[in-house]
Amino acid sequence: MSRVYCHPAVKQLKDQQARYAPRERRLEQIERAEQLLAEIEPARNYPYEYLCFRITGYRPEGWSALVLEGGDVRHDLRLLIEDLSSTIRQGVEQAAEPVLTVEEVGKRFNVSTRTVTRWRRQGLVARRFVMEGRTKIGFLESSLERFVASHRDQVDRGSRFRQLTDEERDEIVRRARRMALYRPGQVGLVEVARRIARKMSRSTETVRLTLKAYDREHPDRAIFAPSAAPLDDEAKGQIYLRHRMGVSVDVLASQYGRTRSSIYRLINEVRAHRLLEMKLEFINHESFDDPASEAAIMAPLPEPASGKAPRRPKAPKGLPPYLASLYEVPLLDREQEMHLFRQMNYLKSKAHKLREVLDPAKAKTAELDRIEELQEEALAVKNQIIRANLRLVVSIAKRHVGPSNNFFELVSDGNMSLIRAVEKFDFSRGNKFSTYASWAIMKNFARTIPEENYRRDRFVTGHEEMFEAAADNRTDEHEYESALKRMQEAIKGMLDRLDDRERLIITSRFGLGGSAERTLEQLGRELGITKERVRQIESRGVDKLRKIAGEQKLELPML
Template identity: 45%
Template sequence: MRKYKNKAIAELSGELCSSLPRLRKGFLDAAEDLLQLTNPDQAYPYEFVVFRLTGYRPQARTKRVFDGKGLRNDLLVLMLDVSDSFELHTSDYSEKVYDTAAMARRFDVSTKTIQRWRLRGLPARRLIFPDGKRRIGFLDSSVEWFLHDHLADVQRSMKFSQLSQAERDKIITRARRMATFANCTLIEIARRLARRTGRAVETIRYTIRKHDTEFPDKAIFPHLLSSVGGQEKRLIYRSFLRGESVGKLAQRYRRTRGSIYRIVNEMRAHQLLEQPVSFVYNECFESPNAEKSIFAEDNEAQADATKKVKTPADLPPYLKTLYDVPLLSAKQEYQLFCQYNFLKFKADKCRKQIDPKHALAKQVKEVESLLLQANVLKNHIVRANLRLVVSIAKRHLRGPLNLFELISDGNISLMRAVEKFDFARGFRFSTYASWAIMRNFARSVPKERYRLDRFATGNEEILDIAAGLRSYDPRENNSAEMRETIDVLMQHLTPRERTILTEHYGLDEAGRTKTFDQLGKRLGISKERVRQIEIQALEKLREISDARENI
């Protein structure tokens, strides 16, 4: 697989792939024009390359210069990347387009030979063919240009691949004998016959496969004509994960190494597609320079990361280590959550382009790498907030559960909160996570279950509004401060509204709750009227929260 030799061209390719789709075909064709003009023995300035590709001259002058050989390599890679970044059909070109198999038939060579021609400079694009599948395509004009520059190489390849019928028959006879009596695999036979005949290994392999396809009733390897079943694929994949080499798997299942790799990639692709990838979407993920801006280094955030908090003296040694990880500042927290969700957004976008039947190792590795990076960021966020779990767990330490059981439960809630938190709403994560942890404890602490369940159904709305006003420090999350915040909010309500909310949800010091019916009898109104007043009061609190947030 080719890679960029010049970082500047790789960055330019990324910008072209993020441009308007209607412009990308023009960039792609301009890249091929520049490729045909490039002399491997000359050097080309960066400004010239950008101008030839886009029609615009960079405002900032640089001293970057590309050697012709490296530039030709990068232009070939750029053509593949740009053509793969949008839907480009063969019908978008007025000339004939060949895929790899059609090229091999045209010149009577193997598909491996076509791949070697690509390494020598044959321009290729990733195009959508009439059958709806995307694969490597070659324009007729591109082929003619390559023939003009590499005529001798093409003629030599064509001459070399032209086996006589007698040679083919001899190869098939020997291959059948080796497969029957020596139990050799296809690749082993191809290598042995290649040494005896002086032909390429790929030529021998192609000859045998072609014979088996044309004469299935006389096939040397009939099992290769049928696709591998789902159960067999799973067995191969499990063996591969346990560390068994591809060579041994190929020998055991009488398959080629290439087919084993394809099966492994297919199974990896299926796993990625079945794995849920949830993220909190943000519009900034779609911007042209999203990755560059989201992952830009922030010196202020780095400075905040060095701040540590004093460790409480009454904690066990294990819990004291949690305080070695510094708290996250608001800016650093926002940056980490943005990066975390962007990586998952990008992974989800990439995996949607994967066809398990034709999965490329490069595609699968890219998605796996993005998910791994996202998980590293998630662990960073979790570690920085573990002391929050300890703080809340210590306040709920009662009943049959011990501190470590509560912390274990709280850690699960914390990890779920990381996945659901919307960083763009302006709240601190500790506010959101605190409530998620307390709701979980409402289910796990028996003596608190009834009161906290009621608290979760009604007070969640009130405390969300309180958090929106940001009138207390969420990192401390002191329950007394929460109550003080709620009391401040209640001052905006009428006495009757305050009474209904306080007594219905048990917000007073006693913590006792009352039903709508009990409140209606006390206030001399119907229970339906009590419910209506409560709805009005909550709506009034929401309006107050929204008004302050927009200031």
């Protein structure tokens, strides 16, 4: 059974009782928690206030609006019972009724200890008792009877289990060897065990353990030889990057001598480590712990308090494209600002909670997708706040322009201060963000401008007037960046219209997107096809791009 509580409120309750409640009081709470557990229905929701009252007899001061799902409640109650009982250190002879160990339960129902462990995950309530001087898992007779009564079919099925005969073991080994030879490196032990179990009406775990025992006893004829040497971090990183670039899992499994499932596991492990290494800061708020607040927090941006759409001022003539574009973004009023800041920090806090319980070695794709989705949503809200305040940076930079200060350098420096201010602003205090951001930007200018002037004075060449008088015929920097960005977006859009293999080959052959250029032979090895086939796919992809570029009237040097 998972040792992690589904909700921190229940864990907090357990910690409080373990620290402050007398021993006899804790025993009473364990009994009440087990009685409550028998009443919980997985499909229903339960207020935390009700659960706390049923266990302790008092109403909680916090978490008053919290509602928990029945399935999570059942899991957390079983964990609370086990954890509280471990603080009591009750001997088996002190229990009011007989206590059975895991082994004794197994013997009574003719099942393995693994089956008993599985029953615990499915609802069999366990406690911790002192047996022969050591704390061990035990089951009260009444707890066992309640589980058997509610899981009669499952217990009967386990009790009818029969040991494998020698003929059945030989059949399992024969089938496994045939599957492994038919698809070498493609199927692993678990997948083979699952298929054989389905054919022979046996449990997957029984077949898996049989095959592992065979390989251990016959190393010279092992069906699933021990895995290759563990991969180092660099090799794992290479697998992750190549998969991101489009190399199939089948090809990676063949090249690295691993199964498909192990490659997926390695990819998720690297992906999880990279997520955990990313810095994630947020300002917490009490409403984040109240599920009922989520609808209001994630609601669309409210209309202005005045009820009128914000007026978009007309950009002055002669402004560079970058500055002119700032006038297209409407300003935010106080309520809209607070709404976006609360939403951004709420999304970050949800991602943070998921990251806290993330185990890279066991990370699942759905968990990683959800964390990345939350972080991307938070980034989108953050960018919305930044865009609405870029005009503030320009207005402050204008006041600091001097003979020795470049305006666009000041704007760039001020933008970085604005981004940091968005991260650090505590929206719960009710202050206007523009006040906080203005102070942060001006404080940064007060520090960086003197430093820049000092460095400039130390490296005077004596030819400054000549440099300033010389004509600058270069392309406007911002126009160049805008054109380059438009070109990159156009190329990305064109590549998206190719299929996966065409896109990978074109990207790798021309070194697009920062990837290294690779030869036809290298790509053929990675994709598992011949060099000539790679050339044909490349030619087909280039022809498609030429046609798309012609339709959009684009001139691309690579074509």
